[in-house]
Structure formats: C-alpha cells, structure tokens
Amino acid sequence: MDDPGADLVLLERTYGHFRVVNALLAGWRRVYRREIRPRLSPGRTSTLLDVGCGGGDLARRLAGWARADGLLLEVTGVDPDPRAHAWATRLPPVPGVRFERADSASLVRQGRRFDLVMSNHLLHHLDDEQVRDLLADSERLARRAVLHGDLERSRLAWLVWTVLALPFARRSLVHHDGRISIRRSFRAAELARLAPAGWSVRRGVPFRLLLVRDLGAEDDDER
C-alpha cells in the first residue's frame, strides 16, 4: 500500500477490504467501549484524531458508535497519502467526520489539539525512530489519552492470515500486505521497550496490541 506505484484499482479495493477486516478483526468496538466511550459526554463535544486513517472506515465507525450512544464526538482522520485522502473524501460524508491530508508532525506544527488521539495499523509502517517521533507528537496533540492499536507479530498470526485472507489474494493487496505487516509488526515486549515512560502496552485478541498513554484530567483550561 505504501508503494507510490501501486495499481490504483487494487489499492482502492484494498481500502474497501480493510473496512471489512477492521470491522471483524481490529477490536476497536471493545477499545471504544472500554477506553473511548467513558471519556465522551452527551453535553460537551469531544474531539478525536485518527492518525494514518487510510480509507477512513474507523473514523466513520467511531463517530457512528458515539452518535448511537448519544455522545458528542468530532472525528478528524488524517493521512499523508493523497490516494488514501482521495478515497476517504470520495465516500459519502458522515456527520462529525472530516478528513485532512496531513501527518502528525504537521498538526503539531499547526498547534492543533484533540481530546483523544488514536491510530490503527500505523506503528508497523514506521521504523523505531519514527515510532518515537509519532509517540512524542501524539503526546503533544492529545489532551486526555492516546490509543495506538496494531497487530502483534507471531508465527501463528502469519499462518492464520495466510489461510484466512486467501479469498482476497487476487482481488486486493490485503493478503499480500497483511502478511508483510504481520512480519513487520511488534511483539508486546518490543513495543514496551521502545515506548517512553508513561506508556503501557495491552494485549488483545486476536493478535492485537494497544499502546496506551493516559494523560489524565478531564478538566483542561484550554477546553
């Protein structure tokens, strides 16, 4: 997916297929219930940033869950890849969701702040130094909490994905890129070593990691 020369038809099908994969396997419904929903309010609008949002399906889904729960949430999905941004903005708009072509560093330079900052399947695209930069940016951008979700590397995950995603193998990059992504992803202990003090790594099912930074207080002079 990162290849600027990737076939556009295959790439756009991949954004579509990731919508299904994320819904079934990425575990964000649970993260929403445990980590996001308790921090939202029906009377005050909270803001959430999805960094590296790709096709934007999670940004849309999170806004939909909050709306269904009667909670006020504005979601901003950012991705530096023009093809991801074009795909995300071509789909029908969803209330409370906007997309920008940007990365975390440019948002920091603009002085932007969000109550919650999250990402899905971004960490394994970055080298160690880029992960540290992303975490530093996330701490500057977030007022209340940061939640970076990703795959957990394991031989079993790779084998399961190789078989499970076979039906997608010719139709999109999901099968091929998924196997590379699993090989590139972290184990819990590796991520824990890489993250600075204050961050914690939680393991989830199936083969999931959630890197969390709780910044605490609800009350904030800037709100």
Ligand SMILES: C[S@@+](CC[C@H](N)C(=O)[O-])C[C@H]1O[C@@H](n2cnc3c(N)ncnc32)[C@H](O)[C@@H]1O
């Ligand atoms: C595997 S995709 C995941 C997309 C989406 N979050 C999902 O779960 O389907 C990773 C995305 O991260 C974006 N990305 C890579 N490096 C980035 C960075 N430094 N800042 C923000 N996004 C980045 C890529 O453009 C790509 O769209």
